[in-house]
Amino acid sequence: MIMINRVSDYLPGLGRPRAKGRSAAGAAKSEIGHYVDSMGNWIGRNPGASLAAAFAAGAVIAWLIKRR
Secondary structure (H helix, E strand, C coil), rough: CCCCCCCHCCCCCCCCCHHHHHHHHHHHHHHHHHHHHHHHHHHHHHHHHHHHHHHHHHHHHHHHHHHH
């Protein structure tokens, strides 16, 4: 199954090359877009591991909230 990231089409500044007049915030958005794309590719290649990681993160967050 090939997963397509349709959300990145709606996010401003992602996937577009940096223009010369853009600010540092615009550069940060394009860097974040690079990481989002690479993360999406990794999730597409390893769906079981990503699901396990999400479950583990949720369990840890729930445990931290419950402790309080």
